[in-house]
Amino acid sequence: MNKVELFEFIRKDYFIHKKSIRKIAKERSIHRRLVRQAIANAVPPARAVVNRKCTILTPTIKCIIEKIVLDDQKAPRKQRHTCKRVFERLVDEHEFKGSLSSVAHYFGKVRKESGSNTKVFIPQYHAPGDEAEVDWYEAQVDFPEDDGESINLFV
Numbered sequence: 001m002n003k004v005e006l007f008e009f010i011r012k013d014y015f016i017h018k019k020s021i022r023k024i025a026k027e028r029s030i031h032r033r034l035v036r037q038a039i040a041n042a043v044p045p046a047r048a049v050v051n052r053k054c055t056i057l058t059p060t061i062k063c064i065i066e067k068i069v070l071d072d073q074k075a076p077r078k079q080r081h082t083c084k085r086v087f088e089r090l091v092d093e094h095e096f097k098g099s100l101s102s103v104a105h106y107f108g109k110v111r112k113e114s115g116s117n118t119k120v121f122i123p124q125y126h127a128p129g130d131e132a133e134v135d136w137y138e139a140q141v142d143f144p145e146d147d148g149e150s151i152n153l154f155v
Contacts, residue, residue, distance in 0.1 A: 056098035
C-alpha cells in the first residue's frame with residue numbers, strides 16, 4: 001500500500017467512521033504524527049531530497065579522474081578502468097582518504113559527460129522482398145521460367 005492510499009484510509013476512518021487518532025494509529029501500526037498529517041492534508045508531503053556537496057574530492061583528485069577517463073577512451077574496451085580500479089589507484093598512488101562511492105559518483109559523471117558510453121544506432125533498411133530468413137520451415141516456391149514452365153523448389 002502506498003502512502004496516498006494510506007492517507008485515504010486514515011481520512012475515511014477519521015471523518016466517516018469517527019475513529020480517534022490513537023485508535024487509527026494502533027489499528028494501522030503507524031505513528032500518531034502520520035495520522036495527524038493525513039487528517040490535515042489529503043496529499044502526503046513530498047520527500048525532501050538532500051543534495052550534499054562532495055568535499056573530499058579536491059580539484060587535483062578530480063583532475064586525475066578526468067585524465068584517467070580521457071586516457072581510457074583511447075584504450076581497448078577490455079583494458080579500461082572501472083570505478084573500483086580508479087579508487088584503488090587513487091588510494092595507492094595518491095593516498096586518497098575518501099570513499100569508493102564518492103569516486104564512483106564523480107567517475108560516472110565524468111564518463112557520461114565525455115561521451116565514452118554513447119551507443120550508436122544505425123537503422124537498417126531492407127526493401128520488401130530483398131531478404132528473407134527462415135529457420136526450420138518447409139516451403140514450396142514456384143519460379144516461373146521464361147518459356148512458361150514453373151520450377152518447384154522445396155526449401
